[in-house]
Amino acid sequence: MTQDKVAITGATGLIGSRLVEKLAARDTPVTVLSRRPKAAATRFPPERFPLVTVKGYVPFEPTTISSALIDASAVVHLAGEPIAARWTPEVRTAIRQSREAGTRALVTAIACMTHRPATLISASACRYYGVSSKRFAENSPPGPGGDLLTDTTHRWEAEAQRAAEYGLRVVILRFGIVLAVTENGRAVLKRIRPFLGGRVGSGRQWVSWIHREDAVNILLRALDYPEMQGAYNATSPFPVPMSQVTDAFAHVSRSFIRVPVPGRVIQQILGDGATVILDGQRVYPNRLQAEGFRFRYPQIGSAVNDILS
Template sequence: MNFLITGGTGFVGKHLVDALHQKNHHTYILTRSPDTNSNSTLTSYIGYDHPIEQLPAIHGVVNLAGESLFGYWTKHKKEKILSSRIETTEKVINIMKQLDKKPEVFINGSAVGYYGMSEDLMFTEATEEPGDDFLAHVVVEWEKTAKQAENLGIRTVFARFGVILGKEGALPLMSLPVKLFAGGRVGSGEQWLSWIHVDDVVELLMFCLTNPTIQGPVNFTAPNPMRNKEFTKILANVLKRPYWLPTPGPLFRLATGQMSKLVLKGQYVLPRKAQEHNYTFIFPELEHALRNLYQSA
């Protein structure tokens, strides 16, 4: 089969492309700079200019592109976080409109930030009311743009990612204080962290691509969220480092600005739809996930 991918050279995208290649699928990676990449037997890099001319029949489209959430959230950074997601998604929708034969499935990257932040509430895909903070607003606008694919008769999935654990992404930043013997809870430590191993992200993406009964929002989180204090304690144990030096919330906010809400607030999100469709998690428990990542480093 042929798959069109945006963000195919990013953290999750590279893992997904590898998994598709293992099943002998061809990936067409949409990128701003196709000439800087080399095509291979199973990979073709195409630009945003006249992509239709370079595409065969496409079975599925996965949109993973967007400005990183990491970094100090200045006004400009926040504008980029929103605009990069909306503009890329609009371009992908426009490409699908032009295809004579429409893809069977469109998976649009999204985030559990849709639900807003809470230490008390539990969120599943049945939670329809979005949060009222910046990230929730971004996700609402992003999914609204992606939802246009449904009008084309394309099965559409909103992959609401939690904190993805891998050798790239958030984990290296989260583990740095622990590695430097300065690990401890951040803020109150009571805030929830809804995490998922990158291998489960890829397998669940593949599961959604091939399962015609899955559509709408799907939470990409492990079934066992952890409080920040528990997460850091397990991480310190896996890395054989002490767990003793808490980071005060005000200090963390001073260092990271509004992005600090991602760590200081958090939310308890369950992957109800994946479980209802009998997806089996490779890494349902945090310690197993972390040991896999660090022992294979």
Template sequence: MNILLTGGTGFIGQRLMGHLRSHHQITVLSRTPNKVYQRLGHDIKALSSLDQLDNLDQFDAVINLAGEPIADKRWTQAQKERICQSRWNITQQLVDKLKAGVNPPRVLISGSAVGFYGRQGDALVDEDSNPNAEFSHHVCAQWERLAQAAESEHTRVCRIRLAVVLGAEGGALKKMLPGYRLGLGGPIGTGKQYMSWIHIEDVVNLILFLLEHEECSGPFNAAAPEPVTNEQFSRTLARVLGKPHFARVPAWAMKLLLGEMASLLLTGQRVMPVRLQQAGFHFRYPTLDKALKETLCAPQSR
């Protein structure tokens, strides 16, 4: 396949490239092509702007993973705007270019997040669950609406609602590890809030699965089939690292430090990957214990 990828230099994008590059022709869209060459190699084609293309007819598939990290900074009004526009603008541009052609890509796989559902307590959540209206839902809902506009008789659209992605080289786990390795890790707030997660290899594999299975379209929860509470996650992480588990981060401290963004950590969703499993996808890392042991104990040869 000839594939256009956005977000190729990010945490998921770099791991995905390791699987795509040997079998497909890849073009990475990035405002800084030099970063593409530095991180991915000079054999990858880099595109600095969609303005260089009249349409996307030359591509068989588009994978859209671009977006400002949602939990990297305090949610000021300006940061909220960056979070939104970094997702919405590129998605709108991709859809416009896709619609401008006569032989568009066969599939658009576009990112989203389990934040689409907002806070859900301990209720089991699937793709048909009603969302709670809040900022994370607002971001994801508009992101998905823009992507879904590309759906046609020629192009199917898959929207992947990502849970917390586990990998040693980036994401939330990388930020958590220093404290846990010092024996200072512990649950946040009550620890009873659910935390949906997925191993990065399963993210890569489900993207490949959706590329290849032409019957798949619509929303898919990219979350392992065994969500855990924050307390369970914290305890398992400490045990895999062989560290004590007695510290606790009070809710008030998180709110003081992070403001509104603390709600991401103090509330959660118990998300199930119902549509992926119905489609026949099998998780390589369905349990947290297995996922963390592979991530933290296996030699990092990738």
């Protein structure tokens, strides 16, 4: 269990905010790199997080990054434009640049430092394998090009791997869909509980998912275990078709009105961004299991029960 300083990008996001909380609970100093430092400081007030320091930075300017990384022994890179949106040309550009150019700037900043962090843990995504119903593990080949998310993920990982050239241990975590509910989201869920559980799209698309607690515990393991290196699938060992996901929500919420959402409706709302929901991957965390990681929520039922309870 490390007590060295950890620097985190994307620290106010779904995974990052929980990671900061867990590191703070074990008295690990944390530097939060934020484009909006005032808002981030409100999220991590000093009375609750005395070991958390918030530093402003410009994601594409290495000089502002390197100054924020001073004294950090590890960097956890989670920053990236949200993909669950309608993909306008501007959003498509932001999705790509926030991951590719943002990671390039981060590694360039590290390369310029006299005293560099020892570890870079970089987020990635299951879309690395493309869209398919085949079974994928870490030794599976990358998916074919031509798809925004797949192409972006390939370039994202390549930029992160450059850090190894400068002596860093690099861990890449290919996350599945993260299941969690924020405090604001719980109020929404209470209102829509009666309608949860309708079929989404065909319902046959595979969902490689992970509970947020397991996602964060994998990040902590990557910080604590220096033998971890290379790419890992950060997904539940039991991917399921979308129909099983919606059935789990219906069962736990005791839904009595199950409203189906046809794929064409999702496409009308999200445009090309509908691929995030309508297309899937069947991904397995072979390396994590082989190395002894134990999932707290391996089954979709227990995961949904926890986030809805």
